Amino acid sequence: MKLFENxxxxxxxxxHQYRGVFGSHVANVLxxxxxxxxxxxxxxxxxxxxxxxxxxxxxxxxxxGLPMAEIARNGAPRGQKHFIFYNPPVVNQELGIxxxxxxxxxxxxxxxxxxxxxxxxxxxxxxxxxxxxxxxxKAGRRVGIKSGxxxxxxxxxxxxxxxxxxxxxxxxxVTTVVSTNALELGIDIGRxxxxxxxxxxxxxxxxxxxxxxxGRRQNLSAVVLVASSSPADQYxxxxxxxFFGRSPEHATLDADNLVILLSHLKCAAFELPFLAGEQYxxxxxTEILDYLVDQGVLHRSGERYHWxxxxxxxxxxxxxxxxxxxxxxxxxxxxxxxxxxxxDLFSAQxxxxxxxxxxxxxxxxxxxxxDWERREAHVMPVTxxxxxxxxxKSELKTLTAEERRPYGYGELALGxxxxxxxxxxxxxxxLGTHENVGAGRVHLPEIEMHTVxxxxxxxxxxxxxxxxxxxxxxxxxxxxxxxxxRVAPVFVMADPSDLRATAMVRSPFTDRPTLYIYDAFxxxxxxxxxxxxxxxxxxxxxxxxxxxxxxxxGCPSCVGPAVESGGTxxxxxxxxxxxAGMAAAGA
Ligand SMILES: [Zn+2]
Numbered sequence: 379m380k381l382f383e384n385x386x387x388x389x390x391x392x393x394h395q396y397r398g399v400f401g402s403h404v405a406n407v408l409x410x411x412x413x414x415x416x417x418x419x420x421x422x423x424x425x426x427x428x429x430x431x432x433x434x435x436x437x438x439x440x441x442x443g444l445p446m447a448e449i450a451r452n453g454a455p456r457g458q459k460h461f462i463f464y465n466p467p468v469v470n471q472e473l474g475i476x477x478x479x480x481x482x483x484x485x486x487x488x489x490x491x492x493x494x495x496x497x498x499x500x501x502x503x504x505x506x507x508x509x510x511x512x513x514x515x516k517a518g519r520r521v522g523i524k525s526g527x528x529x530x531x532x533x534x535x536x537x538x539x540x541x542x543x544x545x546x547x548x549x550x551x552v553t554t555v556v557s558t559n560a561l562e563l564g565i566d567i568g569r570x571x572x573x574x575x576x577x578x579x580x581x582x583x584x585x586x587x588x589x590x591x592x593g594r595r596q597n598l599s600a601v602v603l604v605a606s607s608s609p610a611d612q613y614x615x616x617x618x619x620x621f622f623g624r625s626p627e628h629a630t631l632d633a634d635n636l637v638i639l640l641s642h643l644k645c646a647a648f649e650l651p652f653l654a655g656e657q658y659x660x661x662x663x664t665e666i667l668d669y670l671v672d673q674g675v676l677h678r679s680g681e682r683y684h685w686x687x688x689x690x691x692x693x694x695x696x697x698x699x700x701x702x703x704x705x706x707x708x709x710x711x712x713x714x715x716x717x718x719x720x721x722d723l724f725s726a727q728x729x730x731x732x733x734x735x736x737x738x739x740x741x742x743x744x745x746x747x748x749d750w751e752r753r754e755a756h757v758m759p760v761t762x763x764x765x766x767x768x769x770x771k772s773e774l775k776t777l778t779a780e781e782r783r784p785y786g787y788g789e790l791a792l793g794x795x796x797x798x799x800x801x802x803x804x805x806x807x808x809l810g811t812h813e814n815v816g817a818g819r820v821h822l823p824e825i826e827m828h829t830v831x832x833x834x835x836x837x838x839x840x841x842x843x844x845x846x847x848x849x850x851x852x853x854x855x856x857x858x859x860x861x862x863x864r865v866a867p868v869f870v871m872a873d874p875s876d877l878r879a880t881a882m883v884r885s886p887f888t889d890r891p892t893l894y895i896y897d898a899f900x901x902x903x904x905x906x907x908x909x910x911x912x913x914x915x916x917x918x919x920x921x922x923x924x925x926x927x928x929x930x931x932g933c934p935s936c937v938g939p940a941v942e943s944g945g946t947x948x949x950x951x952x953x954x955x956x957x958a959g960m961a962a963a964g965a
Contacts, residue, residue, distance in 0.1 A: 382418035392563050393426040393438050394583065394629055398873025399638070399903055401631030405441045406642035409633065409659050410649060412443070417650055429563070429587050432628045440631055443659055459593050462602045465615045478812065479606040480509060483576040486602055488517045491554060495571035495600075496547075498591050499556045502577045502606075504532045504725065508737030509765065510576065511556045512809065515740045523553060530739050531557040534707075534719045539739075562587050569594045577606040578614050582621060609942035610934055620933065632871035634661050637903045643667070644691040647676055652683040703753065705730060709743065711758040718743075718757075724825060727801045728768040730755040731820040734804065735766045750822060764815055768804035772797060774880065774894065776887035777828070781910060787957045788836040788890075792910045795831040795896060800824045830902030832910045836891040836954075841883075847953060851891060854950025855881035857937030858920075859893055861951055864935065865920045866895055869912055870905045877905055921955045924948070 388411070396404045415422055424442045428434040435448030464486065466477035483499065490497050491514065501507045511530040518528045529543045529552050546552030547567040561567060562584060573592035579585045585603070593599040605615035614621055633639070643666060646658065652667055667683050670676040677686040705726035707719045719738055721730060726748070729736055734745040736757055743757035779793040806816035844851050863879035878898050885892035897905050909916060924936050931940040937947045
């Protein structure tokens with residue numbers, strides 16, 4: 379208790395990460411911390427650090443519930459840094475196919491390796507990390523670098539292994555590391571000479587964060603972004619102004635989100651009884667406390683609300699809402715069976731199915747048996763000339779529809795949906811050339827997540843109306859899904875990754891063109907419901923956003939790059955929004 383009595387400072391690093399659902403949880407944890415500190419007579423000062431975002435002061439203020447003073451100038455000395463955008467050459471003129479991002483990254487990284495520079499290579503998936511690692515380890519040996527000095531880093535490695543790699547990066551013994559975004563932030567690995575990104579990190583902020591891994595105080599450093607052929611990558615590489623000119627993304631959170639607030643109020647009541655009329659954040663909470671009394675969770679005696687259930691409430695609150703289950707990977711050729719790593723269930727289906735070749739720290743393992751019931755994968759070391767790549771099929775099922783209401787143009791509804799996905803086949807791919815050399819089937823159960831979705835059903839004759847206007851419904855819906863996926867989170871104070879938007883020209887459930895926006899968390903956290911209530915305002919704001927976008931046929935900020943959503947997406951999405959607006963205005 380001495381800790382709380384004497385608590386003077388609380389430092390919150392990387393605050394830009396605390397946004398959306400995760401940030402809303404952390405804001406409540408800090409409210410609870412301040413409440414307990416107050417009880418012991420202290421009122422600590424909060425110091426927050428953030429990577430470059432558009433609104434660091436505002437975010438820190440929402441997170442801590444306190445006014446913040448923003449210090450935005452960085453006076454630290456810096457060496458010169460070169461930022462290189464690299465678009466791989468076109469290798470098939472007819473089909474417009476470019477050299478793969480893996481091959482290009484490998485080639486560039488090998489050249490830096492022989493110069494002796496300490497380097498980090500970011501790849502977008504665990505599979506790519508392992509492939510690049512396999513190639514770079516081999517290349518390193520040719521120029522006299524020991525294989526232990528070239529390391530991989532990703533989720534699924536054991537903690538001890540990860541700590542050793544971090545230490546090696548700090549003391550310089552690890553010269554090259556290939557990583558997923560796991561090394562993007564937080565972990566102290568010092569600064570390196572070179573950063574290569576195999577593909578655009580998806581947001582401007584993440585890209586700067588990765589690039590920030592390169593650059594010591596005095597020395598020259600280099601950052602290379604290698605574009606993949608995906609529409610987003612090609613857009614960024616061809617529009618450097620979009621990347622360098624734009625102020626990065628806004629971050630926000632909603633500490634009063636009812637679902638999140640409720641679970642933290644339980645924890646807070648467990649920590650200290652609530653007094654009638656007590657303030658918690660900005661919120662008047664008496665009504666919620668009385669509700670918890672009705673539910674038998676709290677007990678009111680006099681002016682106090684006490685915790686009365688016999689469980690510990692924090693066990694039911696997951697700050698990241700992540701699934702706790704993991705598959706343990708066991709090398710059963712080692713006597714006694716050695717655990718080499720672990721993996722979440724979702725990824726395990728793709729990377730640890732029977733007969734998969736699993737790469738771990740550039741060592742190949744054959745998966746002899748994935749025991750799904752026991753959550754164990756039994757593997758043994760092998761040396762083969764291929765790796766495996768499994769494919770997942772996903773579909774969205776509507777389970778219930780409630781709160782259906784006519785909307786000028788079509789109908790709006792809210793309901794529970796199931797997202798079902800299943801791995802059915804895998805390919806064998808040759809190392810080095812990436813040729814397809816075989817295939818196999820996978821027999822594993824489906825994984826299903828239930829959540830809450832909002833949707834907008836359009837009348838079927840919209841197709842003819844749009845054809846008459848020279849527009850394509852598919853382009854329009856896809857563009858609109860992309861646009862609303864960016865605009866709606868702002869309205870409900872969510873992070874874009876907290877929501878998903880998807881459109882179907884003919885939904886199997888409604889039998890009509892339908893646009894879905896759903897919470898990306900099991901059970902939902904209330905975002906879809908608020909979108910259902912505020913859809914008019916969201917459409918109006920989307921229209922304004924689209925009208926104001928300086929691009930020609932679409933970009934990642936509005937309806938998506940034209941190659942992805944089709945040449946007429948921008949016009950077609952505007953047409954749909956105008957129809958919605960006219961209908962809403964009663965025309
Ligand atoms: Zn645009």
